[in-house]
Amino acid sequence: MKTKLTLYVDEEISKRAKTISRIRGISISKMFTDMVNRQDIRNDDIRISEKVNRWIGIAESAKDYKSLREEIIKEKQKRYEDLR
Numbered sequence: 320m321k322t323k324l325t326l327y328v329d330e331e332i333s334k335r336a337k338t339i340s341r342i343r344g345i346s347i348s349k350m351f352t353d354m355v356n357r358q359d360i361r362n363d364d365i366r367i368s369e370k371v372n373r374w375i376g377i378a379e380s381a382k383d384y385k386s387l388r389e390e391i392i393k394e395k396q397k398r399y400e401d402l403r
Contacts, residue, residue, distance in 0.1 A: 326351075 328336070340347045356369040367375070367384075375384070382390075 324351075 336347050336350065340350055343350070353369055356372065
């Protein structure tokens, strides 16, 4: 469920927010949501991006988040090294 939130900020901040949202192609509401989600700490003080957080719990796995994350990092590092 979405709810309305009114923020009062300096005029310069408002202008910057509008410029950034236009450049990124996302709404100011989405920018604010992303910022709040980045501040949210879960799973043993590991910051989880909003993109990753959306997928948590969708697929069942015997491995925990940390193990899966490490595997993905190692796979990406290997692919990068193979490109060199």
